[in-house]
Amino acid sequence: MYDVPCRTLSITLTRDGAVNPSRRLPDKHSRLFCGKTLDEWTMIQLWSSKHISRAVFVCETEKHALRLSFLAKKYGIELMVRDKELLHPHNDSGSVVVTHALTRILTKEYYSLLMTPFVISPVRPPGFFDMFVEEYLTRAAESGGDFTFSAPTLLGGWQADISLWSLDEAGVSTKVGPRMLTRQANYLFSCSQHWICATWWHLGQMAKWFARDDSDAGDYHGMMLEIPQWTDIHIDTEDDWEQAEYWFQKKILVKGEDCYHKYRESWYGK
Numbered sequence: 001m002y003d004v005p006c007r008t009l010s011i012t013l014t015r016d017g018a019v020n021p022s023r024r025l026p027d028k029h030s031r032l033f034c035g036k037t038l039d040e041w042t043m044i045q046l047w048s049s050k051h052i053s054r055a056v057f058v059c060e061t062e063k064h065a066l067r068l069s070f071l072a073k074k075y076g077i078e079l080m081v082r083d084k085e086l087l088h089p090h091n092d093s094g095s096v097v098v099t100h101a102l103t104r105i106l107t108k109e110y111y112s113l114l115m116t117p118f119v120i121s122p123v124r125p126p127g128f129f130d131m132f133v134e135e136y137l138t139r140a141a142e143s144g145g146d147f148t149f150s151a152p153t154l155l156g157g158w159q160a161d162i163s164l165w166s167l168d169e170a171g172v173s174t175k176v177g178p179r180m181l182t183r184q185a186n187y188l189f190s191c192s193q194h195w196i197c198a199t200w201w202h203l204g205q206m207a208k209w210f211a212r213d214d215s216d217a218g219d220y221h222g223m224m225l226e227i228p229q230w231t232d233i234h235i236d237t238e239d240d241w242e243q244a245e246y247w248f249q250k251k252i253l254v255k256g257e258d259c260y261h262k263y264r265e266s267w268y269g270k
Contacts, residue, residue: 007053008133009111009199010046011101013094014039014057014119016064024236026242027239028120033241035257038119040071044118045124047075048260050267051133053111056080058101060087082105099206102199114199120235121193123248126255128231132156132196139223151205153197153222158229193234194227 009070015022017029033041039057046055056078059065064081066071072079086097105111113136115129136154143150230247233240252259 006112007110007135008051008113008115008196009102009105010052010055010115010129011098011105012042012046012055012057012117012119013097014064014068016060016067018064019066020060025241027144028235028241030147033122034245034253036153037067038122040075041122042073042117042119043077045070045100045129045262048126049129050262050264052115054078056101056106058082058097060119063267068137089116097210099203099210102203106199107117111199113196114202115196118193118234121233122235123233123244123252124194124229125231125252126260128194132225134198135225136223140254140259145202151194151197151222152201154225155193155222156225156227158232159191159228195222197222 017027021030022028029038031037035043043055043057046052055076057068057072058080058086059068060082062081065081067078070075080101082097083100085091086100091097094116102114113133115132117124117129132154139154140152230251233244233247235241236242256262
């Protein structure tokens with residue numbers, strides 16, 4: 001074949017904690033998490049990952065981008081500023097902003113795969129993003145690229161005790177799913193925080209969701225990847241913050257504060 005690599009694009013939305021505090025935890029985007037801001041930890045994780053071809057942070061305003069410019073330069077992160085209209089409450093949705101940024105990027109250069117790491121889900125060990133890319137490419141190769149029976153997306157999550165069932169006409173229940181944002185039988189899955197997908201699929205799926213033209217738009221059979229529960233903490237409350245710091249120190253910083261640098265050194269230039 002042509003041996004064309006699948007390049008991975010990362011788009012991360014971030015809030016300007018100086019002027020636009022979080023509604024749930026006001027100082028979330030400005031306070032230090034284990035010595036660094038959530039923005040900086042995510043930048044380090046992206047910088048250390050060998051399979052991320054391009055990492056973009058979408059800022060709220062030019063002033064916000066200016067405040068992040070030093071860190072962005074340090075870690076090789078590209079800064080993009082939202083269109084002002086995307087600050088209007090009617091449009092201020094993560095999916096809308098990501099899709100707008102993706103569309104802008106794809107008009108100039110194509111990327112096969114998309115990830116959208118949240119800064120508020122920081123408990124990711126070195127190589128976490130690379131694991132998703134490698135697993136996605138492995139499974140895609142095994143299927144021959146045929147996504148007839150599964151969506152071209154890999155969703156990460158952990159085992160849960162909440163099940164999703166479907167009843168047939170006879171009243172017989174069958175495990176089904178996954179359904180986006182729903183935990184599925186015997187498995188998992190938080191599904192919304194850690195994932196990778198084909199860019200062409202993401203754009204089509206978002207169009208269906210935005211148009212609300214399909215009652216089944218949120219139902220699809222993605223490929224699933226089980227990850228430890230401690231990697232899946234999404235910070236919305238003070239308790240979430242404390243748990244995330246605990247696990248970040250226990251599972252990641254215990255290997256040394258330079259663990260991301262060491263991971264990058266293990267592959268960079270080879």
